[in-house]
Amino acid sequence: MGLVANGRAAGRRRRTDPARPVSVTALVVRFSLAGVVVMVLLGSVVAVLARQAGTDQAVDAARRVAWVTGRGIAEPRLTDAVVAGDPQALAALDADLRRYVLQGSLVRVKIWRPDGRILYSDEPRLVGQRFTLEEEEVEALQERTTDSEISDLSAPENVYERPFGKLLEVYVGLTAADGEPLLFEAYFRYDAVVDAAEAQWRRYAPATLAGLLVLQLVQIPFAWSLARRLQRQQRDRQRLLQRAVDASHTERRRIAADLHDGVVQDLTGLTYALDAARLAPPDPAGQLEVVGQAATQLRSSVADLRTLLVEIYPPDLAEEGLPAALTDLAAGLERTGLAVEVDVEAGADLPLATSSVLYRSGQEVLRNVVAHSDAGRVVLHLDADEASARLVVDDDGRGFDEADLDQRFADGHIGLRSLGDLVDDAGGTLTIRSAPGRGTRVEIVVPVG
Template identity: 35%
Template sequence: MARFLAIGAVTLVVLVVATNLLAGQAADREALAEARTINEVLAESVAGPLLREKLVLGNPAAIDAFNRRAVDQFDVQVLSQVNLWSSERLVYSDNPVFAGQEFELGQERQDVLENGGTGQVYTDETAQTLLTEDADGTVQIFTRIETPRGTPLLFEGYYSLEDIEERRAQIYRPFMWIIVGALVLLLVLVTPILRVLTKQVTSAAKERERLLRAGLEASDAERRRIARDLHDGVVQDLAGTSFSIAAAAREPELADGVRASLHAANQAIRDTLKSLRALLAEIHPPEIQADGLASSLADLIAPAGALGIQASVSVEGAETATDTQAALVWRVAQEAVRNALRHAHPSTIAVTVRSDGKKLVLEVVDDGVGFAADAAPAADRYGLRGMSSLVRDSGGRLEVRSSAGEGTAVRLEVGVDA
């Protein structure tokens, strides 16, 4: 439960930060949009109806009349200064020192004056000159308007960033609590669902592992039964027959040809017994113990000699492993050696086991025909592929490296229990 709460808390923090960032950006845009709307309303509804051509020409009486009639209506909290621009000069400003002077409008103002609409800039050179207060704390918003005769002018307002930020906070605050509340509610609702789903996945994984182990145990039990039946039945019968033939071959009155036939038959039976015992070891391996791993692996590669294959076993430090880990090493080695003998046609096979006290490593290397790494897995390599699941469940790692004509290397690595 603690893990789910931790995951939920981290998720909540990430979501809150992300949504707050997005909501803050939206509030910024909305607060600035409100300032632009104010500027457009003042330009079109207040300044526009009061415009006269004499004002554009700089007539002092027209300027004074415009100022007296409009000044009260320009008294907006977020607005700190108003300018009226023509294409040539500053027509009007509530900072009268600069009225009538020529200034460089800048590209943004020129574009709006020529094409219409509303634009904005932050603290440009013109603002620094005209504004008696700190221009760094303002944004300049300008809207195009026209005189009754169609002369274009630019209505410009200086808006306080502090006031805009305050308005942003007013817009943002309710949404913040809504967002946080919704996320908390979502977390409360989703966490139990995630917990149930994770529990189901965990249970399914445990059930899969249980079925896998049950399947392996059932397979081992069946292997033991078959091995026992073969050992107690066919093997014992063949052994008894071998002894009987050997005894019969020693009878002095037998002809030499008959005696030779009996010896040949007895040798054939003994060879069959060896093959059966090797088959029994494959069907059900002996109880593998860490201190007997070297001899068990030596028995495993014994059939290689009959095929003219040079095989070797080297075991170092395996006594630090458990019997279960030793059995896993033997089973992987069995599959690797079996595949090599059946399919690789090697001239050498080397089985190496070593441990440094922390991990147990098995390597089975042959110089056979190998296979292409990108080739589809062959059906006859199913046994080794099936070992991968068992190795993973045991906390180990199985790797098969091969290329056509370059042999095959099988490597198992599993941690040694402390």
């Protein structure tokens, strides 16, 4: 059970491991799919809104038509004879309404009296019948307003409209010649409303979808570029992490070697000498000499340890500044017998980031001088201006052929590689000049800030 749990945990770690390489194609595909989903959603919203807008416009158009036909055609013809139900007057009204009103999607007309009796309809069987008027119909009749609704084909007054299918009713309040309020009711095929909504959708849908598609296509190159940048940043982060691990491992090995070959050996020899003096026959003069040599050796070991501590934990650059830090670094080298000339009057006010890079660079170069150059003298020079700071380390050692420099980098020389990476990450330049028997000059230039 524990093995299964551990395996699942390892699987989760693999899925969420930030060190896994980023797939540019996978990122772009996910981005594109998300864009398609958003485009479909937006397109659906636009479709609904466009259809609704088309429906509203069609209903408004039907209300305008009913208002014009009711007020402009029917109302002037509502004479006393028509209101009185004169057959000839009603026939003349019917002829005019059939000629000027009943056309297109308008398929039925009714004129109601306040008591709910149908005064006129193009369907003769409805004339004279009485039905109960609904509240909105009464309001339109009394206040001469306009209203609309979907026809209730199950209602008794709409029995003859059922063959037309779904209809839109529009009410318009009229006034007869004798001042009696009447209600003009026009019925429109609802298919016309649907067709208007479809036309509105077809009008705006292509442009909307085309715009969304163009936006999606334009975003894909940007998404690809961002994904590539993310991939490069991930590779750089992995490279920096690996470099830090390698540098830390190398530094630990160097410190262990320095302690083992230096202070530990000296202290071991000192303990042997003291043990021999303790076990030897009493000899005050000889024992005094051994104690003196032990004190000298201990002072030397303490100095070596202090030098190592400075390398492990450099001085506080933020408070003491780079000149003081380089001077302390040079002082530690002088105890090894190397003559160090320090010229670091400038650079006291450099930013901490710049000072750190120059200090680490100088530390690595001087370490290589001690380990490989057999130099007797080295010059350490620092100068700076508003744009950049320059550190020069010039030794009189045996030097090397510059043609071998690239090969040393290619072979993975830890000191040179870490120095080059450090300066490159800071946006600076590293220049190395050397020749066999003529020493080596290393110049590091780092931008200020």
